[in-house]
Amino acid sequence: MKVLRRLLCVSVPLMVACEPDSITEARDQIGRGGERIVTLGVPIAVDTLRADSIFLDFLGASVDTLANGVMGVPVAGKSARVAVGDSVGPVSGPLDSDTNPLLRFNFEEPTEVSQADLNLGEFASAVQDATLNTVPAVLAFNNTADAPLRLNNLRFGVARIDPATGQPVRDGGGNIVLETDGSGNPIVVALVDPSDTVYTIPRQAIRTDTVAMAPVFDRLTDLVIGGTRAALVAAGRALVGDGSVGTVSATDELTVSIDAKIGIDLTLGVTGASFDSSLVMEGLDIDDPDADQLAERIDTAGVTMLVDNGTPFGVEVTIAAVRDSVTGDVFTKPGVLVLPTLSAGAAPVDANGLAQGSTTGSLGVNLTGQQTLTFFAPQFTAGLRVRLLVPTTGNRGALRPSDRIIIRSGATVKLRVGGGS
Amino acid sequence: MRRIVWLALGAALSAASLEAQAVPEGSQAARLNLAFRRSPYVGVDPFRHVFSPRWGLVFQTSGAGWNSALDAEDVGALIFLTDDTKNPGGLLIGDILDAMGLVPPGSGIKGAGSGEGGAYLGGPFGGRVSIGVSAQTRAHGAFQIDDEAVRLFRDGTTGGTEFLVGQTDGSGLVTAEGGVHALINLGQFGDDGPRLTLGFGGRLLRPLYYARAEMATDSRASITDTLIAANVDVESWATADPIDGVDDIFDFSRGSGVAGDFLVRLAWPTSGFALEALVANLGSVTVERLERQTLNFDINTISINEVTSTLDTTEFVVQDTVELDVTLPRVIRFSGSGWANRILQLDVAATMPVTGEFEQAMFVELGSTWRLVNSLPLRAGLLLGGRQGIGYTGGFAIESRNFLFRVNGGSLGGLLRRAKGVSGRFELGFFF
Numbered sequence: 001m002k003v004l005r006r007l008l009c010v011s012v013p014l015m016v017a018c019e020p021d022s023i024t025e026a027r028d029q030i031g032r033g034g035e036r037i038v039t040l041g042v043p044i045a046v047d048t049l050r051a052d053s054i055f056l057d058f059l060g061a062s063v064d065t066l067a068n069g070v071m072g073v074p075v076a077g078k079s080a081r082v083a084v085g086d087s088v089g090p091v092s093g094p095l096d097s098d099t100n101p102l103l104r105f106n107f108e109e110p111t112e113v114s115q116a117d118l119n120l121g122e123f124a125s126a127v128q129d130a131t132l133n134t135v136p137a138v139l140a141f142n143n144t145a146d147a148p149l150r151l152n153n154l155r156f157g158v159a160r161i162d163p164a165t166g167q168p169v170r171d172g173g174g175n176i177v178l179e180t181d182g183s184g185n186p187i188v189v190a191l192v193d194p195s196d197t198v199y200t201i202p203r204q205a206i207r208t209d210t211v212a213m214a215p216v217f218d219r220l221t222d223l224v225i226g227g228t229r230a231a232l233v234a235a236g237r238a239l240v241g242d243g244s245v246g247t248v249s250a251t252d253e254l255t256v257s258i259d260a261k262i263g264i265d266l267t268l269g270v271t272g273a274s275f276d277s278s279l280v281m282e283g284l285d286i287d288d289p290d291a292d293q294l295a296e297r298i299d300t301a302g303v304t305m306l307v308d309n310g311t312p313f314g315v316e317v318t319i320a321a322v323r324d325s326v327t328g329d330v331f332t333k334p335g336v337l338v339l340p341t342l343s344a345g346a347a348p349v350d351a352n353g354l355a356q357g358s359t360t361g362s363l364g365v366n367l368t369g370q371q372t373l374t375f376f377a378p379q380f381t382a383g384l385r386v387r388l389l390v391p392t393t394g395n396r397g398a399l400r401p402s403d404r405i406i407i408r409s410g411a412t413v414k415l416r417v418g419g420g421s
Numbered sequence: 422m423r424r425i426v427w428l429a430l431g432a433a434l435s436a437a438s439l440e441a442q443a444v445p446e447g448s449q450a451a452r453l454n455l456a457f458r459r460s461p462y463v464g465v466d467p468f469r470h471v472f473s474p475r476w477g478l479v480f481q482t483s484g485a486g487w488n489s490a491l492d493a494e495d496v497g498a499l500i501f502l503t504d505d506t507k508n509p510g511g512l513l514i515g516d517i518l519d520a521m522g523l524v525p526p527g528s529g530i531k532g533a534g535s536g537e538g539g540a541y542l543g544g545p546f547g548g549r550v551s552i553g554v555s556a557q558t559r560a561h562g563a564f565q566i567d568d569e570a571v572r573l574f575r576d577g578t579t580g581g582t583e584f585l586v587g588q589t590d591g592s593g594l595v596t597a598e599g600g601v602h603a604l605i606n607l608g609q610f611g612d613d614g615p616r617l618t619l620g621f622g623g624r625l626l627r628p629l630y631y632a633r634a635e636m637a638t639d640s641r642a643s644i645t646d647t648l649i650a651a652n653v654d655v656e657s658w659a660t661a662d663p664i665d666g667v668d669d670i671f672d673f674s675r676g677s678g679v680a681g682d683f684l685v686r687l688a689w690p691t692s693g694f695a696l697e698a699l700v701a702n703l704g705s706v707t708v709e710r711l712e713r714q715t716l717n718f719d720i721n722t723i724s725i726n727e728v729t730s731t732l733d734t735t736e737f738v739v740q741d742t743v744e745l746d747v748t749l750p751r752v753i754r755f756s757g758s759g760w761a762n763r764i765l766q767l768d769v770a771a772t773m774p775v776t777g778e779f780e781q782a783m784f785v786e787l788g789s790t791w792r793l794v795n796s797l798p799l800r801a802g803l804l805l806g807g808r809q810g811i812g813y814t815g816g817f818a819i820e821s822r823n824f825l826f827r828v829n830g831g832s833l834g835g836l837l838r839r840a841k842g843v844s845g846r847f848e849l850g851f852f853f
Binding site: 018019020023025026027029030031032033034036037038039040041042043044045046282284285286289290293294297304408410411412415417418 | 493494495496497498499500501502507508510511513514515516518519520521522523574575576577578579582644645646647648649722723724725726729838
């Protein structure tokens with residue numbers, strides 16, 4: 001380069017100092033062509049977001065598919081233990097609970113459920129705002145006694161836990177206080193045998209049944225997500241023996257395992273359901289000197305987002321972006337860029353709240369040069385405030401794993417070029 | 422080619438009827454050796470020193486280069502911005518976009534250059550023949566970037582979203598040459614007729630370095646707000662193991678070539694009028710042991726991040742080792758000169774366009790030589806045509822009985838700081 005410079009400035013007589021004296025002078029020289037506007041329209045991305053991947057990748061919630069095709073979030077397995085041996089004592093011989101009152105006892109067994117057990121991740125606040133419609137629970141009754149157990153008035157409810165004692169709240173009679181609905185009726189789900197008046201678990205056997213527990217889990221999730229300790233309560237009256245010979249030892253018990261899945265089948269109120277999320281995304285990774293110069297030269301930077309919503313819920317999304325990877329609430333970070341809210345209506349739904357087709361929406365926003373600096377970094381963190389809105393008809397929406405949102409984003413950038421520094 | 426020679430000869434023979442300024446008695450022209458009436462021109466001239474009137478040894482070096490867009494100040498500015506010591510921030514994307522604005526729309530960027538350096542030893546045998554041998558290193562280079570390739574960065578997508586790369590390529594060749602050239606003076610036709618001189622010679626060439634890169638003509642890019650698609654194929658050839666010692670020059674496995682040079686000159690001693698036709702650099706050189714590499718950038722995406730990541734991973738892949746036959750940029754030049762008055766000689770020379778790898782447009786040189794003192798000529802001229810615009814040349818020399826010193830320079834396509842090209846020549850000779 002030095003040789004070339006000398007050649008240029010020396011080989012032609014009197015061509016003195018064709019090298020500039022400063023960076024400004026150099027940039028004025030190569031920008032002497034006069035200022036012009038260079039327009040560049042480029043696609044940024046087309047993202048197809050499936051409902052299951054949104055939950056898994058962005059909300060931190062693992063998902064499953066329920067029998068009716070709706071997406072479900074598995075709750076951590078819980079179990080309640082009924083100490084049969086403690087209640088009736090060691091006993092053997094013909095065991096007839098109809099004639100022997102000592103073989104009959106009431107039980108109320110709580111098992112606490114925490115917010116972490118719900119596995120809803122960042123979607124928890126939306127569930128709190130909504131009413132659950134589908135929560136199938138697989139119940140497994142494991143009877144270790146050598147005598148059949150007959151359960152009468154078997155039911156499941158929700159009770160609050162006293163934080164001072166760590167135990168369910170009880171009334172004056174020592175009974176667990178179950179949550180009630182607006183009419184004062186306990187919120188319970190009963191389990192009955194359709195072919196019998198009692199629910200029978202054979203001796204030393206496991207009986208499994210699936211029961212719909214949406215009302216119970218709806219109250220349970222409201223309490224737990226709202227910060228109130230709560231427990232599932234299995235209650236009923238146990239009848240040991242059916243008159244046949246049997247044996248109950250002191251350690252025999254009935255274990256009730258509960259494996260529930262919270263279906264994303266929600267009934268929303270007028271204000272919908274909201275949740276927040278954040279994700280770290282790849283930026284354009286432009287070095288700071290280049291980024292600063294480009295930012296100064298940007299005349300306009302228009303970003304367009306087209307949303308094709310194939311979910312049963314309308315969506316309002318407010319996006320905030322800040323340079324680099326950060327934790328905490330992105331919307332409160334210094335230098336945050338908050339974009340206008342993007343809205344997209346819900347897809348048409350059928351009677352079960354399942355999406356049929358899709359609906360489109362769009363957003364266009366102009367950014368200043370300084371605002372674009374956010375995206376020039378190697379990474380930036382995007383904060384999302386999402387509100388799910390009621391479906392097009394009714395207020396119930398059921399999300400399938402394959403339901404998707406397609407977002408096409410593109411940018412049109414106008415750069416001022418030339419005209420010196 | 423033959424037609425050109427016959428046309429030149431026809432013009433010469435008919436010149437007997439042309440009006441000419443007679444060289445006045447006692448003028449500089451009358452005392453000037455005919456050999457020094459042949460003015461130096463820009464470009465290859467194998468017979469330059471064969472016309473010397475005495476045996477001598479001449480050392481020479483020269484070079485010329487031009488481009489169609491950037492002038493000297495632009496290049497100086499870009500060099501300044503790429504110098505880390507002067508501009509720690511380095512050349513920025515915006516600087517490159519600014520520089521693209523200097524490329525005139527519709528023409529792309531073209532450039533060419535050549536250079537040589539060597540020595541000549543020769544002189545006359547009797548009054549009719551001159552022979553000389555020469556050894557030099559010579560370089561040729563040329564490049565062109567299609568306007569479509571520039572348009573994206575100069576205009577963006579304003580004028581369209583399809584970009585066909587078109588003709589984008591560049592070549593460079595460096596050779597070591599040894600040659601023999603001879604002039605035969607066939608004598609004067611009549612008392613006042615022209616003196617005919619024929620020149621011929623040849624050079625043996627050894628390639629020292631060759632490189633070429635070209636984009637496939639169907640390479641294209643398409644950029645819209647919903648899709649970025651590109652399919653760009655680049656092929657390159659380069660000498661795998663450049664010369665690094667004298668022994669390598671004599672390694673014939675690297676290739677060789679031959680070039681022929683021819684000249685016809687008619688000079689009227691009395692009037693000072695002269696016509697000349699020069700055909701030089703006819704031939705080719707076979708370059709062996711060239712490493713051929715290819716690069717393919719193929720993308721069809723809706724994500725700009727995928728473009729940048731693909732660019733990061735795209736690289737040249739060595740395919741094989743080949744040999745190429747490179748045609749030398751032939752020179753066809755027609756020139757004429759005459760004396761305007763006692764001290765002023767005027768010259769005109771037209772160098773025909775060169776096609777092929779080392780493409781160059783036709784250019785015309787208008788020169789003047791002022792001999793206020795017979796052995797101290799001062800030269801000034803214009804260079805017209807080419808792709809860089811009007812150029813200005815000048816120089817001075819010491820042309821004495823035993824000593825030759827010449828310095829010429831040119832500001833091509835503009836004057837001094839606005840020049841888009843430069844030429845220079847330095848000659849130092851000793852005659853005995």
